[in-house]
Amino acid sequence: MRRRTFCWRSLLAYGALTMLVNTTAWAAAPVTLLALGDSLTAGYGLSAQDSFPAQLEAALRAKGRDVRVVNAGVSGDTSAGGLARLEWALADKPHAAIVALGANDGLRGLDPANMRANLDAIVGKLQAAGVKVLLAGMEAPPNLGPEYAAAYRAVFAQVAKARIVALYPFFLDGVAANPALNQKDGMHPTGPGVAIIVGRILPQVEKLLDQVRP
Template identity: 65%
Template structure:
């Protein structure tokens, strides 16, 4: 092979080896960035944090405010049209706020995880906690769904999306539910190692 051929081969190698990283953040208002300027939302901040680590990832904002697990299931097929390589599944908060059946939530999330697996998408499932007003039995049933699904599907698991932020007035907006800009920074700081681990395992 001549020098020109070698040069062309070498020029093509980086493109062949560097697979594009596209992370779908499939969720509700917590991933959508409810109540925040666009630049302060979860997906924008996560993408910036990954790029600061030298990872040229694109994070797709698949968050819809008010969405339940059923809503996420209803739109997962067209979200897959973006051909993500990875996904963060953050759903369930609105199921809990509305006191919806944890069994149905589990079925919805199970179907979402199955569709992602069938599409070859690596998943980080994030857990949610039930609000306390529906009683201990509901809370126990609700909270158990997420680790059970992670084990069933053998996907990466981050136990609580709002870890370090929930119930802290300084880190939430006036509604006490949605993180403010500082709260989002805390979410990113805490979840980032799990996201990096997900990418490294691919």
């Protein structure tokens, strides 16, 4: 009887230890944040460490947050392209996502209604996968006229309202049209330009991460 009691106690102790180890490992797992976008996310013309995902991850870690930011930016991608590759991006099993698509839709003068349908589908699929979403808006090129610009701008607010997600109105806020913060093409930010983008969007990213329960 004593020997049997000892065995049971040993098993119980081992089980408790295993649960403790597993719980500690679970709690220590970093949050995965997906940055789904185009060249502005991919880091066109920049070193890897100067890209938006890399600088955002560094800023979040400086705040004491254990976050891994996945660079899911593809240069030249439209909202339709982002939707087409979303399943691939979800393979990283993100807890949260920043959707920063639409810049190339505007540059090509594509129909805002189609962009709205694509962004709505992207956000919906992310939500269905349990991913918390922050939608980043853009502005259309001024040469396309005020009517197109207004319809284009409205898309982001419409999708955010319909899907009940947070909206960061303009991804390039504080950087757009500033030669000192953009590369020679006038469209893609430099490393210091990205730093400004990160600094401005950071409060909303932190609010997004506060919703995550990994």
